[in-house]
Amino acid sequence: MMAALDMDAVNVLVIGAGVYVCGRGMEGYGTVLPAVAECHRDGLIDRVTVAATAASSVRILRGKLEALNERLGTRLSVDGVPRAGTDPQAYREALSRGRFDAAIVVTPDATHFDLASHLIDAGVHCLVVKPLTPTVAEAVRLVHAAESKGVHGAVEFHKRWDEANLFLKSLVRDGRLGQLRYAAVAFSQKKMVPQTLFKSWAAQTNVFQYLGVHYADFLHFLTGALPVRAMAVGQKGWLAGRGIDTWDSIQAMVEWEEPSGNRFVSTFALNWIDPDSTTAMSDQKISLIGSAGRCDSDQKNRGLELALDGQPVSVPNPYFSSILPGPDGAPRFGGYGYRSIRQFIEDVATLKTGRLRPADLAACRPTFRAALPSTAVVEAVHHSLELQGEWVPAPRGDLEPAGRMK
Ligand SMILES: NC(=O)c1ccc[n+]([C@@H]2O[C@H](COP(=O)([O-])OP(=O)(O)OC[C@H]3O[C@@H](n4cnc5c(N)ncnc54)[C@H](O)[C@@H]3O)[C@@H](O)[C@H]2O)c1
The missing domain is CATH 3.30.360.10 (Dihydrodipicolinate Reductase; domain 2)
Structure with a gap:
């Protein structure tokens, strides 16, 4: 399926490769990777890069993705950094190499401020998993930075x-x-x-x-x-x-x-x-x-x-994040966890057309503010x-x- 006419497919950087991204260490595939795979199938997402801290995490994610593609009938492939060894700054390499419209930050709480600051500086719309930051002072700085840069910053409050x-x-x-x-x-x-x-x-x-x-x-x-x-x-x-x-x-x-x-x-x-x-x-x-x-x-x-x-x-609880048969009986990923991430991707795809500005989303999304x-x-x-x-x-x-x- 192609993206709707008033949306442009987006290039996405996912930062983190743990439980919530791909179900690392657990059964299943997490929430972010399946959501991204569905958006890719629907033409909302073009390319995806995953920035982890270790090449071994990228390898584990690729294993999950292979099984996920088979289960969902999707064809998502990801670029991954670091390519070898470990590098907590690998996301910077990804940002310097590619042009991203959107980033999804899925890392431990204490890293959210630095990562989101860097993404805002690079002009990338970002979705950060909760909590935005542990302190109001940091959150206020992100609000100011995003608003002055014209970046849409949202928090993944799926409830x-x-x-x-x-x-x-x-x-x-x-x-x-x-x-x-x-x-x-x-x-x-x-x-x-x-x-x-x-x-x-x-x-x-x-x-x-x-x-x-x-x-x-x-x-x-x-x-x-x-x-x-x-x-x-x-x-x-x-x-x-x-x-x-x-x-x-x-x-x-x-x-x-x-x-x-x-x-x-x-x-x-x-x-x-x-x-x-x-x-x-x-x-x-x-x-x-x-x-x-x-x-x-x-x-x-x-x-x-x-x-x-x-x-x-x-x-x-099949209502949060699960793979269930669609109307044709084929498996689809869905749930309120999915809809929260899809909303962000759709918003960025619409922002990309220029027909929407981040300020238009202020009153109706879980923005940084x-x-x-x-x-x-x-x-x-x-x-x-x-x-x-x-x-x-x-x-x-x-x-x-x-x-x-x-
Ligand atoms: N597990 C859930 O159901 C869930 C749901 C909603 C939100 N969250 C939130 O998501 C965040 C991460 O949770 P998780 O469950 O994926 O944890 P996790 O510990 O499984 O994964 C965190 C990942 O972040 C990576 N990371 C840390 N610093 C990084 C950096 N600088 N660059 C790239 N990657 C980096 C780690 O290597 C690890 O792969 C937390 O803030 C958590 O509250 C988790």
């Missing part, structure tokens, strides 16, 4: 594409819950995530920054509210005892103010030490309680349970953890002294 969350948004928009009083979020993942998959960088982040940020962004998207203050406590021991110095679990409370002036509170109960034997990688729930109603969304158990001889029972509230929550929670649970004002950055962010 904005989940129909269960869009249902909640429609309830709030239509006022059916009355005035929001509080939101309760519970989100956890298996021990294998910090212990095995992210072992090399788990101690440089925390479970709020990793999981909580998703729902911090969602609550801003849901209500237009800005965070006012936050408090958080956490527990350490299981991971620290295994040489990974980070919180096992964090409980946080955030107070928000809506554009109407209504204040509500969100609670977050988070961990990444669920047993590896639990029935899904992610256990996630959100409840919204308003003056006129409540809505409870179990975002783990969506009605599917799978029991197979000789295997543990599992609770699949739209990520400031979630970044402020991440930073305030981190600060409160250091202060053993004191309430901490949410930093506003220098962009919006008194008004509010879009």
Whole structure:
């Protein structure tokens, strides 16, 4: 299929070659590589380069891609750097060799600022996986840089594409819950995530920054509210005892103010030490309680349970990122993880025609500027953890002294 007439196929640089890109170390193919393969099949993407830190990672990715192409019937091929040995700056070589319209940054949190800064300097539209950055000061610098350079910067907040969350948004928009009083979020993942998959960088982040940020962004998207203050406590021991110095679990409370002036509170109960034997990688729930109603969304158990001889029972979530038969029975990659990435690619393909400017996307995408509230929550929670649970004002950055962010 060819790209739509009002879009030009884009050249994409993917930075990172880990779990989220290609499912490294796991079954399956990740989310970014299959999304890119689908966009390539549809004519939205022309060429793809992957910049990793080691040639061995590129080789593993190529193995995944070969199997993925066979499964999906796609014909994506990738250029990869570094070509030999290791080089954490290999993305610079890629940028100097080719002309890229778009980049997707899928690397550990602490690298996002430097990589995004470099891409913006090079005039490349970028999609950065969450969290944008751990601090508001860094995020504000990226916002200024992207806006002054005319670059579209977006964060891969895929929960904005989940129909269960869009249902909640429609309830709030239509006022059916009355005035929001509080939101309760519970989100956890298996021990294998910090212990095995992210072992090399788990101690440089925390479970709020990793999981909580998703729902911090969602609550801003849901209500237009800005965070006012936050408090958080956490527990350490299981991971620290295994040489990974980070919180096992964090409980946080955030107070928000809506554009109407209504204040509500969100609670977050988070961990990444669920047993590896639990029935899904992610256990996630959100409840919204308003003056006129409540809505409870179990975002783990969506009605599917799978029991197979000789295997543990599992609770699949095919709505996020999965290969399912299309209308003709042939396998297609889809889900809200896919739609989030495809939206960015379509946006860049439209920007390339000149019929759209990055400013046109400001009010309707998870742009860098739209990520400031979630970044402020991440930073305030981190600060409160250091202060053993004191309430901490949410930093506003220098962009919006008194008004509010879009
Ligand atoms: N795994 C998920 O489901 C998921 C979902 C959404 C977002 N994310 C986010 O994606 C990011 C990466 O997660 P992951 O699961 O892929 O982790 P990972 O540890 O499996 O992969 C990270 C990759 O980044 C590479 N890298 C580090 N510095 C680099 C550099 N300078 N240049 C090129 N590559 C570099 C590493 O070599 C590694 O291949 C994190 O911020 C995470 O929060 C992950």
